[in-house]
Amino acid sequence: MQLVLIGMNHKTAPLEIRERLQLSCGEVDRTLPELMRLTEIREAICLSTCNRVEVISRVTDSEQAVAGLKSFIYGQGNLDIAEMERCLYIYRDLEAVRHLFRVTSSLDSMVMGEPQILGQMKEAYRTAVDHRTTGVLLNRLSHHAFLVAKRVRTETGIAGNAVSVSYAAVELAKKIFGNLKGKSVLLIGAGEMSELAARHLLRQGVGRIHIANRTYSRAEEMAALFQGTPVAFDRFPEVLPEVDIVIASTGAPGYILTKEMVATALRRKRDRLLFLIDIAVPRDIDPAAGEIENVYLYNIDHLQDVVDANREVRKTEAMKAEEIIAEEVTAFEKWFNALAVVPTIVALRGKMEGIVRGEMERSARWLGGLDAEERLRIEWLVASIVNKILHDPITGLKEESREKDEFQYVAAVQRLFKL
Amino acid sequence: MMGIALFKVALAVYLASAVVYGGSLWGRRVMPARFATGLMLAALVIHTSSFISRWFAEGMIPAIGLYDVLSFFAWVMAAAYLAMQLRTKTRVLGAFVSPVICAIMVIASVELGGKVGASAMLKGSLFTAHVMLSITGEALFAVASCAGIMYLLQDNLIRRKKEGSLIRLFPSLRDLDRINYLCLFWGFPLLTLGILAGSFWARIVWGSHWQWDSKQVWTLLAWGLYAFLLHQRLVIGWQGRKAARWSLMVFTALALLLIVGKLFFRTAHNFM
Known part of the structure; x- marks a missing residue:
């Protein structure tokens, strides 16, 4: 099928090399036309993210094309060739199809199952379409890859479980509060972890964020970032009755949120569910607070356990995903084989013969009045008209596809004659 | 006796939905529960038509006797549960509601038909x-x-x-x-x-x-x-x-x- 995929990812190439390979997202607009200038390349899509660079192309001559693509990439990166050689992988035909399916299904991602890659692949495809660098094969391949990604996502649990601590916390919050819209959050300690968790929560539509920090200016800074409210550190118990979720991450040596504080706050709280997340080491929240009814306390180890368990689940789900991909690669191969010149000609002839047979049968009553020889002559006449009509298109199809681009003609014939 | 036949069909569909809900718990997937909710809706529709046909046949609202009362009890449970599904997405709750409905329907069927104008x-x-x-x-x-x-x-x-x-x-x-x-x-x-x-x-x-x-x-x-x-x-x-x-x-x-x-x-x- 003369498909070549060349690329490197986070597993094969260190960050420095991926960085220096200047195929960064914005520059695909420039690289695509340059790629198409290589004589062996008929179609191309260029996917470039911070974790991977992949060029998928349909070529006329596999060996020459690989050499051309390689030198093209070396030219981009301005790098040592030997080093580059170690980082690159090359897949051909069905192997390339399989690799692309795995990439779009997020089996090849740094965090397996994360959905961003599908969006990035769609973007790359759209760019290629804008530059008219895709044709029958890559169009079909891309759409098929999107379909596979969707199947993998719905039929396996690969993307179902949180695999980061902050996301696990958000998932749990949803299992307590249902919808997080309008819920308010108190961050005690404005560290990196709590910032990440706050970002996740905001994306879920959390209403208000209060931020208490020992250094007040830092609380103000972060409050500005999230449009939250800064709170003086020693006054955070006062906002406790107003919040639904507390994330504690200070460097304090002892418990700063005691059981009594929580119990007092809960009595004044209208809505009596409280989710406490303690991601500080040493711990910030007295574990006894978790014993109070309708209070759910998770510390960093609990969340890490959830994440570890989810990672295991993803691994087993990945095996199911590989099976789906194997199936889909076969399906794609089947489609591709049907796209060849010879089966198309056979199908075209078959269709014409079918029409002739059908029409002869319809006129059987009228033909019955003729004698055997006359009937034979009519049959012969019809057959030769059909052959004459088909002669030029069929030889044309053979010649054109030998010289140029077989897919376009084959696909056109298949569509025009509804084969 | 159209009503009785419809009741039996409704019971069968309720049972099917309970089984599918069970499968949802077993396989830890929400997908079957969605399907089961659909089944329960179908069962409710059949159950409702069983009521109506019984109502017409008897000339009065069937609300006397073990059979009719329990059947109505199950009907309200199913209707209430499904109504809740419009507001909240608690599909898997059906795994707890549907067995109760089935049990009540089975008890009701002991006195199938019953006496209406007792x-x-x-x-x-x-x-x-x-x-x-x-x-x-x-x-x-x-x-x-x-x-x-x-x-x-x-x-x-x-x-x-x-x-x-x-x-x-x-x-x-x-x-x-x-x-x-x-x-x-x-x-x-x-x-x-x-x-x-x-x-x-x-x-x-x-x-x-x-x-x-x-x-x-x-x-x-x-x-x-x-x-x-x-x-x-x-x-x-x-x-x-x-x-x-x-x-x-x-x-x-x-x-x-x-x-x-x-x-x-x-x-x-x-x-x-």
């Missing part, structure tokens, strides 16, 4: 209103208890911080609490109206509102307990675990008392 005394719209309202109230309490059981399980899962896939499968605590509350909130006034209708009817037919009948005592007890529960929720602010636990306890106690009463006491309510 006694001329029991005719009249006041009596029908009494039965329909009381049963609706009690069926809503049954749904509240199912939500309560699930609440306690989910609360326990989150508290124990162990296994993730069940936590993910089960609905959120907030939704379950909301369903428990809504069923209580609507069930209580309906039960109250049902009791009032019954007592007015008793006054007309028997000459007195109250007769110290075992079923009457039971009903009053149920009313009192649910009044207490609703009061605790609305005024004291009970929520979550405590509310769930209590609604479950009250329902279990009442169900046991009902069975004991049926076994050991004679009652003027023996038509049910």
Whole structure:
């Protein structure tokens, strides 16, 4: 099928090399036309993210094309060739199809199952379409890859479980509060972890964020970032009755949120569910607070356990995903084989013969009045008209596809004659 | 006997939906539960048409006798559960509601068809209103208890911080609490109206509102307990675990008392 995929990812190439390979997202607009200038390349899509660079192309001559693509990439990166050689992988035909399916299904991602890659692949495809660098094969391949990604996502649990601590916390919050819209959050300690968790929560539509920090200016800074409210550190118990979720991450040596504080706050709280997340080491929240009814306390180890368990689940789900991909690669191969010149000609002839047979049968009553020889002559006449009509298109199809681009003609014939 | 045939079909579809809900729990997937919810909706439609055809056949609302009353009880449970699905996404709750519906339908089918026009005394719209309202109230309490059981399980899962896939499968605590509350909130006034209708009817037919009948005592007890529960929720602010636990306890106690009463006491309510 003369498909070549060349690329490197986070597993094969260190960050420095991926960085220096200047195929960064914005520059695909420039690289695509340059790629198409290589004589062996008929179609191309260029996917470039911070974790991977992949060029998928349909070529006329596999060996020459690989050499051309390689030198093209070396030219981009301005790098040592030997080093580059170690980082690159090359897949051909069905192997390339399989690799692309795995990439779009997020089996090849740094965090397996994360959905961003599908969006990035769609973007790359759209760019290629804008530059008219895709044709029958890559169009079909891309759409098929999107379909596979969707199947993998719905039929396996690969993307179902949180695999980061902050996301696990958000998932749990949803299992307590249902919808997080309008819920308010108190961050005690404005560290990196709590910032990440706050970002996740905001994306879920959390209403208000209060931020208490020992250094007040830092609380103000972060409050500005999230449009939250800064709170003086020693006054955070006062906002406790107003919040639904507390994330504690200070460097304090002892418990700063005691059981009594929580119990007092809960009595004044209208809505009596409280989710406490303690991601500080040493711990910030007295574990006894978790014993109070309708209070759910998770510390960093609990969340890490959830994440570890989810990672295991993803691994087993990945095996199911590989099976789906194997199936889909076969399906794609089947489609591709049907796209060849010879089966198309056979199908075209078959269709014409079918029409002739059908029409002869319809006129059987009228033909019955003729004698055997006359009937034979009519049959012969019809057959030769059909052959004459088909002669030029069929030889044309053979010649054109030998010289140029077989897919376009084959696909056109298949569509025009509804084969 | 169209109604009976439709009832049997409805029972079969309810059973199928319970099995699929079970599969959802077993496989830890929400997908089958969605399908099962669809099945339950189909069962409800068939069940409804069974009612209507029975209504036309008998010329009155079928609300007398074990069969009709239990069948109506199951119908309200299914309708209430499905109505909740419009607001909250608690598909898997069906895994707890549908077995109860099936059990009640099976018990109902013991006296399949039953006697509708049992006694001329029991005719009249006041009596029908009494039965329909009381049963609706009690069926809503049954749904509240199912939500309560699930609440306690989910609360326990989150508290124990162990296994993730069940936590993910089960609905959120907030939704379950909301369903428990809504069923209580609507069930209580309906039960109250049902009791009032019954007592007015008793006054007309028997000459007195109250007769110290075992079923009457039971009903009053149920009313009192649910009044207490609703009061605790609305005024004291009970929520979550405590509310769930209590609604479950009250329902279990009442169900046991009902069975004991049926076994050991004679009652003027023996038509049910």
